[in-house]
Amino acid sequence: MKSAICDRFGIEFPLFAFSHCRDVVAEVSKAGGFGVFGASRLPPEILEEELRWIDDHVQGKPYGVDVLIPNKLEDKDKSPPADALWARVPGQHKSFVADLLKKHDIDTSRVWDSGEGHNVGDYLRVSGAAKLLDVAFAHPIKLIVNALGVPPAIMFEGARRKGIAVGALTGAREHAIKHAEAGVDILVVAGGEAGGHCGDVSTMVLVPEVVRAVEGYKNISVLAAGGIATGRQMAAAMAMGAAGAWCGSVWLTTTEAETNPVVKEKMLAAGSRNTSRSRSRTGKYTRQLQSAWTDAWSAPGSPDPLPMPLQGMLAEPAMREVGRLAILGHRGAKELASYYVGQAVGLMDKEQTVRSVVYDFKADFAEAVERLSRTLED
Numbered sequence: 111m112k113s114a115i116c117d118r119f120g121i122e123f124p125l126f127a128f129s130h131c132r133d134v135v136a137e138v139s140k141a142g143g144f145g146v147f148g149a150s151r152l153p154p155e156i157l158e159e160e161l162r163w164i165d166d167h168v169q170g171k172p173y174g175v176d177v178l179i180p181n182k183l184e185d186k187d188k189s190p191p192a193d194a195l196w197a198r199v200p201g202q203h204k205s206f207v208a209d210l211l212k213k214h215d216i217d218t219s220r221v222w223d224s225g226e227g228h229n230v231g232d233y234l235r236v237s238g239a240a241k242l243l244d245v246a247f248a249h250p251i252k253l254i255v256n257a258l259g260v261p262p263a264i265m266f267e268g269a270r271r272k273g274i275a276v277g278a279l280t281g282a283r284e285h286a287i288k289h290a291e292a293g294v295d296i297l298v299v300a301g302g303e304a305g306g307h308c309g310d311v312s313t314m315v316l317v318p319e320v321v322r323a324v325e326g327y328k329n330i331s332v333l334a335a336g337g338i339a340t341g342r343q344m345a346a347a348m349a350m351g352a353a354g355a356w357c358g359s360v361w362l363t364t365t366e367a368e369t370n371p372v373v374k375e376k377m378l379a380a381g382s383r384n385t386s387r388s389r390s391r392t393g394k395y396t397r398q399l400q401s402a403w404t405d406a407w408s409a410p411g412s413p414d415p416l417p418m419p420l421q422g423m424l425a426e427p428a429m430r431e432v433g434r435l436a437i438l439g440h441r442g443a444k445e446l447a448s449y450y451v452g453q454a455v456g457l458m459d460k461e462q463t464v465r466s467v468v469y470d471f472k473a474d475f476a477e478a479v480e481r482l483s484r485t486l487e488d
Contacts, residue, residue: 115331115353118275119144119172119252124354125344125471126298126333127464128176132160132167133366137464139171142472146255146356150178154241161249174253174277175246179239179262199420203413207428210406214442221431243268253277253296257307259285260292279335281309286320290327297330298356303337305359305397305452308387313337313347321351339454341474345482359452365463372436373399373449374461382456391429391450393421399455401448403429 115124122142129135135145147164149157164173208218239262246254247268254269255277256262269276277296280286281304286297299320301313309316313336324330334347335356344355362369363377376399386400390407393416398404406412415421435443462470 113353118331121172123468123472123475124333124348125468126174126354126356127361128356128358129361129367131361131366131368132164133368134361134364134464135173136164136167136171137366138361138468139168139173141465141468143468144172144174144253146174146176146253148176149242149246150176150257152242154245157242157245158248161245161251165249172252174255174275175249175251176255176257177239177242177246177265178258179242179256179265180258195420196423199416199424200413203416203424206413207424210403210446211428211432214402214446216431216435216440216442216446218428221427240264247272247274255279255296255298260288261294266293277333279307280320281307281316282311283316283319283323287323290324290330295329295331296333297324298333298335299352300356301334301336302387303397303453304335305362305385305455306450307392307394307396308336308452310387310395314350317347317352318350337452337454339457341471341476342478344471345475345478349482357454359454360458360467361464362449362451363458363461364467365461369449370433370437370447372444372447373433376401376447377449377451377455377458378461380451380455380458382453385451385453385455389415389421391422391425393418396450397452398450399448402445403432403448 111123113124121144125143126146127134127138127143128146128148130148132147135147138145147160211218243265251274253275254265256265257279261276261278266276275295277298278289278294279298279300280289281300289297297320299317300308301316302308302310303313313334317334321332331353333354333356334352338344338347338355338357339360347355361367363374380399384400385397386404387395387397388404388407389395390404391398407415432443432446436447
């Protein structure tokens with residue numbers, strides 16, 4: 111393709127694939143796109159292991175890393191220890207989740223005993239974030255993306271030394287301008303259709319709004335995200351001014367994905383209305399697959415979800431146990447099982463290899479562009 115962003119990263123097709131699965135990242139890059147490894151909440155030693163594996167299997171193709179690091183790290187270093195934060199979770203909320211699990215025949219006696227849910231993440235602190243970034247920058251990545259606000263100074267400094275592009279996710283025009291003023295190279299503009307953390311403005315509106323807002327800033331490329339699972343959608347986004355597409359949900363039902371098989375089966379059967387934009391997992395709005403879990407939190411009389419990170423400390427250990435039991439065939443756990451996914455789940459109706467998804471994107475994109483070009487013929 112004749113594309114500045116393809117030239118910039120040395121790729122054939124401007125399809126950027128976000129995934130927590132290293133196999134997906136490597137396969138997308140090898141197929142001509144650009145894989146981005148989601149490193150949120152990983153300790154440095156595990157991130158090192160994952161990136162070393164990608165280096166060994168990506169065949170020299172470019173890839174990137176996505177992290178969650180707050181801009182004001184100095185404030186996070188002064189935050190209370192995890193146990194003190196856990197003590198702030200109201201008994202009402204603990205009882206609500208315990209009762210919900212019991213209603214689905216799940217033993218709650220040890221769900222929160224391991225302390226794993228109490229871990230709010232070293233990446234929220236200066237020392238922890240620096241270690242994570244040091245690992246990422248020690249590998250031949252071409253892009254580092256922050257999914258939690260404006261990238262902090264330590265991210266920019268490390269990336270500039272290595273000649274690595276810096277990106278950021280945004281779900282609102284005003285946030286996009288802050289990113290541009292900070293000096294980001296890539297803006298991932300995610301509409302409300304997106305899986306995971308998302309805003310409430312649709313991709314169709316948000317992309318051109320942001321493109322217009324940042325057109326005065328040099329060397330910024332916009333990637334459209336949110337609800338994109340086909341090449342024709344990608345073509346539509348690029349017609350609105352995006353340089354390419356950033357997709358996450360579409361990889362969750364691929365053969366290589368490490369998605370819980372119960373959840374994967376649910377996704378393949380789901381329609382675009384079978385997702386819920388809910389604060390029930392992290393305390394901030396995330397789009398996730400509708401299940402008995404999301405239904406319970408939106409039912410009359412349910413408690414208001416807690417702010418981040420308290421809601422995650424409460425919910426994640428419970429959902430981890432739900433996922434474990436669902437794989438074992440537990441009926442109640444299957445009803446509760448869910449994961450982050452966008453409204454594009456309605457277009458994900460068959461399991462495919464990652465490579466076939468990329469090729470389908472390319473073919474569908476080309477067909478859409480050709481179809482539109484014919485409308486201009488004499």
